Amino acid sequence: MQKKNQTQKKKDYQKYVEQKAPKPKYVRNCIWAFLVGGAICTIGQFVHNNVEDLLGLTHLAATNVTTLVMIGLGAFFTGIGVYDKLGKLAGAGSIVPITGFANSIVSPAMEFKREGFVFGVAARMFNLAGPVLVYGITSSVIVGLIYYLIYN
Amino acid sequence: MAVKRLGAQTIKFLNPPAIISTGSIVGPKEGQGPLADYFDAIIQDDLYGQDSWEMAESKLIREAVTKAVDKAELKIADIEFMFGGDLLNQLMSSSFAARDLQVPFLGLYGACSTMTESLSMAAMMIDGGFADRVVAATSSHFSSAERQFRFPLELGNQRALTASWTVTGSGAAILSHSKGGPFVTHATIGKIIDYGIIDANNMGAAMAPAAADTICTHFDDTGLQPSDYDLIITGDLGVYGKEIAVDLLNKKGYDAAANFSDCGIEIFDQKKQDTHAGGSGCGCSAVVFCGYLYQEMQLKNIRRLLLVSTGALFSPTSSQQGESIPSIAHAVTIEI
Amino acid sequence: MTYLNAFIVGGLICVIGQLLMDGTKLTPSHVLVIFVTSGVILTAIGVYEPLVKVGGAGATVPLPGFGYALAKGVFKGVKENGLLGAFTGGVEATSGGITAAVVFGYLMAILFTPKSKL
Structure with a gap:
């Protein structure tokens, strides 16, 4: 009985805390995410169009080059200490684009430099980005296997 | 004995x-x-x-x-x-x-x-x-x-x-030992209190019940009242945690709102410094007490102080394993 | 016109991410995992391709675009190499990005140190 009371008390408290906690500014956050995310993609489009024309690449090759350039940009702006400030403002607007993927690789790599170049930089590099590769690659293999079974 | x-x-x-x-x-x-x-x-x-x-x-x-x-x-x-x-x-x-x-x-x-x-x-x-x-x-x-x-x-x-x-x-x-103060007169050692808060980004809410429990026990044990203190100051509950602690004390029959503050709120300018809920960490109540409060006591602006540092006893491991945050608070009475 | 489309499609994908982060207890890492996996699945069921046609970089630069590239690669791999392609196709198509991330990450860690936050 007392135990039950305790659980109820805890539940009540958690509910009370939820009410008390400030709500995120949804509209403001979404506007910033939209603007910054949109801008990053527009830069991507600009890079894509230019490499396609200037280097005479196929559409697919140009997409690959764009990814490469965007990752380079994300990594560079993380290095010079700008990307975290952008992220504070833009939230998902700078997390979701591939530049954010680069940020999540470069930031732990830089952070753990003092633990050495093997156990620090190299081992920690995929602390945050590793899951993206694990789930991305695994799900693509599953999709590939299903595709193989259907078409054979 | x-x-x-x-x-x-x-x-x-x-x-x-x-x-x-x-x-x-x-x-x-x-x-x-x-x-x-x-x-x-x-x-x-x-x-x-x-x-x-x-x-x-x-x-x-x-x-x-x-x-x-x-x-x-x-x-x-x-x-x-x-x-x-x-x-x-x-x-x-x-x-x-x-x-x-x-x-x-x-x-x-x-x-x-x-x-x-x-x-x-x-x-x-x-x-x-x-x-x-x-x-x-x-x-x-x-x-x-x-x-x-x-x-x-x-x-x-x-x-x-x-x-x-x-x-x-x-x-x-x-x-x-010295003739001049401030003197440490009481210490109330806290119990670990856990109301099942899991969110490590809301440590104020996890620690507030521990702070309230220790403060309440302190009053019960010593027979003192909130009004006997010039200031009751918690360690790092932050803006929201402090409100919760005052609420919880109220429910237990102690009205401490008038002279209640929090080191995490005092140390930063919440509006200008963009710290969100306020300051935290072992250093928070340490520097606020050793710097600000100690000098105010020497100037006799504060004569009796209840310092209640609050701790969230979680680790990255416990947090990733989905465990809730056990919290603790110890209160020390300092008088001059 | 392609720029405007990229801006709108890319912006909207980011807004979905923002809503997931603000409205639920999901961390950015969770959102990224969900996005890349949805990219793979949406491509497999043929929903993402039209979005790429309209949005261009607006659909390929956000993380679901990484899932899209993985899925496309896998399909190509299966067509060319059969069962083996299911394993090689995805990483083959995205090898540039993954390699760039590793190399740039390492390079930046050598060149720069994190700055203190105020």
Whole structure:
């Protein structure tokens, strides 16, 4: 009985805390995410169009080059200490684009430099980005296997 | 027969030890805050000339202890024991500082509650007649705590609105017998309280019940009332946690709202410094007490103080395993 | 016109991410995992391709675009190499990005140190 009371008390408290906690500014956050995310993609489009024309690449090759350039940009702006400030403002607007993927690789790599170049930089590099590769690659293999079974 | 025990969880010091001097040193952000003038030193670079933030934090403790010793016109060798702690794994910064200081050392871990934990232990040692001069010191560092408990500094994420900002700084207090105060008269040792809060970004809510429980027990044990205190100040509940603690105390029949504050709220300017809920960390209540409150007590602007450092006893492991956050608070009465 | 489309499609994908982060307890890492996996699945069921046609970089630069590239690669791999392609196709198509991330990450870690936050 007392135990039950305790659980109820805890539940009540958690509910009370939820009410008390400030709500995120949804509209403001979404506007910033939209603007910054949109801008990053527009830069991507600009890079894509230019490499396609200037280097005479196929559409697919140009997409690959764009990814490469965007990752380079994300990594560079993380290095010079700008990307975290952008992220504070833009939230998902700078997390979701591939530049954010680069940020999540470069930031732990830089952070753990003092633990050495093997156990620090190299081992920690995929602390945050590793899951993206694990789930991305695994799900693509599953999709590939299903595709193989259907078409054979 | 424990003659110095009072009620359920409180110790009443029969020969109240005096806090004869304090030292405080803070990082650049705290140096821009409203309490800047009260600190002994403000460092401009949070690496503090060291190779890592962990070693910078260790140097902060060393300097805080040295400052306190200098102000008391003592030498490091005069200090007989040191109680200290910080947030890092295996108390890296305090033990490394104690290694350099070569003072007999007892390391404590109570997360952000360590300041009052070490003050209580030091006071017991003096009152018990085990030592004449004991130092209590704790520290925290934003960058070293951030990498252990949260994310890399350069990661572009948004901090939760209820999240707090770990204070970079260290405070040290030397306890001894002396005719002049301020004196440590009571210490209420807290129980671990867990109301099932899981969100590590809302430590104020996790710790508020522990703070309320300890404060309430303190009043029950001593027979004192909130109005007997000029100030009741918690360690690092932050803006939302403080409100919750006041609410919880109200429910238990104590109206403390009038003279209740929180070190995490005092140390930063919430509007200008963008710290969200406020400051936190072992260093938070340490520098606010050793810098601001100690001086205010010497000026007799505060005559009786209840300092309640609050600690969230979680780790990245417990948090990832989905466990809730056990919390603790220790209260120390300081009078002049 | 392609720029405007990229801006709108890319912006909207980010807004979905923001809503997930603000409205639930999901961390950015969780959102990224969900996005890349949805990219793979949406491509497999043929929903993402039209979005790429309209949005261009607006659909390929956000993380679901990484899932899209993985899925496309896998399909190509299966067509060319059968069962083996299911394993080689995805990483083959995204090898540039993954390699760039590793190399740039390492390079930046050598060149720069994190700055203190105020």
